[in-house]
Every structure is written in structure tokens, then in C-alpha cells.
Amino acid sequence: MVLKAAIENLLDRISTVQKQHHKTSDFDIIYLADDSKKNHFNGIKKCRAWSLWSKIGINDKPIVIGSTVWDWFKVRKSWNSGWVGCDIMIIDEGSQMLALQLNV
Numbered sequence: 001m002v003l004k005a006a007i008e009n010l011l012d013r014i015s016t017v018q019k020q021h022h023k024t025s026d027f028d029i030i031y032l033a034d035d036s037k038k039n040h041f042n043g044i045k046k047c048r049a050w051s052l053w054s055k056i057g058i059n060d061k062p063i064v065i066g067s068t069v070w071d072w073f074k075v076r077k078s079w080n081s082g083w084v085g086c087d088i089m090i091i092d093e094g095s096q097m098l099a100l101q102l103n104v
Contacts (some may be wrong), residue, residue, distance in 0.1 A: 004068065007031070011066040015042040030056070032067030032075070049074035059085070 008031065015029050019042075029044045032052065047055050049071040056063055067075075083089075 004033075007066045007068065011044050011064070012042050014064055015044055019043075027062040027064060030063060030065045032065060032071040050078045053079045057085070 011029055011031055018024055018027070018029070024043065030047050030052070031044050032049045033046050034048065049067065052065070052075050
């Protein structure tokens with residue numbers, strides 16, 4: 001799937017830059033995926049959407065999380081605290097829009 005490949009590529013790039021600047025202890029990177037048992041690349045942790053909250057809890061350390069919007073929907077259903085602990089969320093759906101929709 002193209003979207004998942006794009007997410008993986010972006011997280012891989014973030015991880016590469018993180019290592020180049022010696023910031024690996026400053027923040028974690030998590031990829032929400034259905035197959036959390038399969039090891040991921042470049043030090044990126046994997047987690048299932050429904051178990052994200054129990055895995056990270058409220059934490060002072062920043063976390064970069066990459067996923068599809070569908071996985072965020074699953075996270076929202078299991079995150080019973082009204083997004084407490086989430087300071088910023090960026091959702092990029094532009095890559096899925098048709099060119100005609102971008103003209104609006």
C-alpha cells in the first residue's frame with residue numbers, strides 16, 4: 001500500500017536525522033501497524049493502535065507516531081482521556097486528495 005510506504009519512509013527519515021544529530025534519547029518514534037510482532041527498521045518501535053495508550057501513557061518525553069487515519073480512529077476509541085497527554089497532532093491527508101479537490 002502506497003500510504004503505508006509513505007509513512008514508513010517519513011518515519012525512517014526522521015529516525016535517520018535523529019541519529020545524525022545524536023538525539024536518539026530525546027524522543028521515541030513509533031509506527032502504528034497491525035503486525036506489531038514483526039521487527040521494524042532503523043530503531044522505530046511498532047505498536048498496535050488499540051494498545052498505544054497503555055504502551056506510552058502520559059509521558060514527559062516527546063513521541064513521534066506515524067500511522068494511517070484509520071489507525072488513529074482506533075486509537076481514539078481506546079484513548080479514554082480526551083487526548084490528555086497529546087500536545088500536537090498533525091494529520092496529512094493531502095496525498096489522498098484528487099487534484100480537483102485541491103483547487104477548492
